[in-house]
Amino acid sequence: MTDGRFNVLSTIDRQLRRGTLPPSGSLQHPGGFASRQAAPVDLVAQITRELEALAVTVHHEADDRAATARVLALFDERGASRVLAWDPEWLNCPGLSNAIDAHGIGREPCWLPAGASERRARLAAIDDVRVGLTGALAGLADTGSLALVSGPGRGRIASLLPPVHVAVLRADQIVPSFGAFLAAHPHVADEGSNLVLITGPSRTADIEMTLTRGVHGPGHVHVVIIG
């Protein structure tokens, strides 16, 4: 049986030993990119501009109570009786989960079973949930992105399956850029198996270059910024 690994690595090693470095190549890593851009002053304003340019609806709320009221209002507008939600401690808004329960809205956990038929059954059961609710690890101001890390109680499907995604972000979680985010979270790959940067609602322009939203992921994204 051919050993693909051995053959591929041997060819690579042999070819690189034989030839010179490729154009602009160097055995030294070029280091980080030193940006000369000054960090913006008002990150909340910047991220709001970027999010709105992406057709994301941004809600500014002064505190947890106002944010909670806003989230419940968004659910009511959509006639949502169930929500696919992250666990309470990850929602960036103490008290929000209790308020949802009190409001009579069912909170579906993001848990997916490992077994094949159970998994399919669970997915079928939550397929008609209209809204997903998450917190976020950070907001990236220059691109209008939400950084979400997966983990216990923080399922990927909450920001993916339902047609509407509501994300709660605290103002002090907003950083200038992905680079700044990585500097603040140097071990982010250890924090969860999935880091996703969400930059607006799902979209495609495959048909005649015509922009359409809500292809596979959520077509409507709401970000509630607290503080």
Add this chain to the structure above:
Amino acid sequence: MTSSPLNFYTRVDRALRDPALGAAMERATKKLVSGREAGMAAFPEADAVRDHARRIRAHTIGKLGHYLRQFETAVHARGGHVHWAETAEQAVAIVAEIASQHGVRTAVKSKSMVSEEIDLNAALARAGVDVLETDLGEFIVQVDKDHPSHIVAPIIHKNRHDIAKSFRGLGATDDDVIDVPQMTAFARRLLRAGFLKADMGISGGNFGVAETGSLCICTNEGNGRLTTTLPRVHVALMGIERLVPTLSDLDVMLQLLGRSATGQKLTVYTNIISGPRRGAQGATGATGATGAQGAQGAQGAQGAAESDGPEHLHIVLVDNGRSGLLGGELAEILYCIRCGACLNACPVYQQVGGHAYGSVYPGPVGAVLTPGLRGLAGWEELPQASSLCGACREICPVRIDIPRMLLSLRAESTRLRLTPAWATFGLWLLGRLAVRPRAFRGAQRLAARATRLLARDGWIRKLPGHLSAWTRQRDFPAFASETFMQRWERRGR
């Protein structure tokens, strides 16, 4: 890898005679180019970032063995599997074997050029696995039994009527195809059903990060996330050259990929996957930063395990000719980040579209990569189908010198005698004459007499032999009755 049994000139001829294709190409490439221009204009450090990105790619390719080993170790540490496929056949066999091991009957697939390159879907079908393409453009290509014609926008050669027709074949009603949003909604419903029951998700990979063993997948639709989250098994195919050393290096690439492709700062979903679901059965290694992991055990322990994600992650590294380019003239093509900008800027691609190239990788990058990976024989026209205008080199985010490599392939074609004999002879003759000025001048006088015989009003409507290809399209001027050098000498200077 081949997408057509017809020969190159036939494909080109068909493309040039198709006004609908011409209109579609013009609309799409103009939009993508102007999108990119706007995106780059609003990106103050674009030039510096491009230079830096080029250095990162060059460094990585120059130490590819080292970074691949590092990547493999890191993926293993997170509970993922890495497979090495030297050839397309091996890659297909590996995926089929994984499918068989997990009892896979249906698979959903997000966009992967490598999978097209190795012709994966057909092979999996033969192995009894139903593969559903979920990227909207690729889904339509699959329904039509067609081939993508652009590496980022697969169906830019189709218009809405083409697509409505295809959807009607799947049961769409008139309302379902009445406009683009309705057609998209129809596709979403259909594909959703596939997502919810698939046993396996197959994806590509835009970049691999060696240091953390991460895979980065950039999509706009969300199918990339669904494919790599819902099914229990995730198989990712990635060319061996798609690595960057660190997450910070990935950041540099991400600053360029979206802007260069369409003008977007980032695609909607930048999905960075570091191993399968953690705390799940079969996963080992690094745990989340929160919660008590250890004693609880993996399966069913909801407090310890991640909520969702695939139970198993398999990354298939595909060589298929890439390693052979290292250390040679074409190594630079491995820097490519598959943004598609060179296609959009290329006047030849704009005129003939992707199918004319007959390969999974069309346009300028394909004109180098296809003969590079597969050899020139059978692909010798691709490097010739260029006026060497340099628009590709100008627009490439990592400044790949594609014209240099096209010339290198042309030289190789000459050595292999794949170029037409009349041209090779003509150039040899030109060379022999050019180093003997008196013979050159004699030849000029002959040519002047001949062209003036053929010409009327100073123009020739039909040149003889192979040169008649010129006069198919335009007139040829007669040689001047006296050359510059003759007149100059006559003036006594």
Add this chain to the structure above:
Amino acid sequence: MSHTTAGAAPAARPTRVQLLVTCLVDSLFPDVGFSVVNVLERLGIAVEVPVGQTCCGQPAFNAGSFDDARAMARHLVDVFDRGDVPVVIPSGSCGDMVIHQAPALLADDPAYAERARQLAARTYEFTAFLVDVLGVSDVGAVGHQRIAYHPACHGLRGLGLERQPGVLLDAVAGIERCPLDEEATCCGFGGLFSVKMSDISGSLLSRKIACIERSGADTVVATDVSCLMHIAGGLHRKGSPVRVKHLAEVLAVREPR
């Protein structure tokens, strides 16, 4: 790769140059060569024309016949062997060949490598010589045409001639500049590409001509006769009244006709 010469501009203002007239100008459009001479002499530059010059080798190079191209490049280096005088070329593509490609082709030939580099270092495309070396933008030309300028690819991207031709054209009294759609899109000549891939070449030519017709110009101007020959051939085939001129011909006109 956008430097107009491989070396720095000469320290003192040159008083003489050698003209590399190019095989196409020599054989097909000798008036262009004389226009170049007129403009330079008017600016006080003496022009020598080395008699042994023939062809720079670009057609062979672009076709991948590198051995033939090398032979022609060696001959060129031998002919233009005066080490102290700038060489002027009225062509972006031949200029790119001499300045960038020939030194690379001859890099492994100990008898020619250094001389090819030195030749490249003192070679200038015509408009770059006027604007960057002589510091001239107004050569005292006059005209009356409505002119669309087509930036030839090798000059534009190979030599970085983004400004120089425009600067010179804008200073010609009496002409009107007509903006050209898709101006930086290749006309489709590409050397032997025009014959080997003549359908694609013809398709690009049609597109360029459509843009020219839309521009309302009566004259197309470029710095490369290769493009002009191809465009003129298409215009003539169509029976179009639009004329083509090399930029040097426009700059050489002092009295209105």
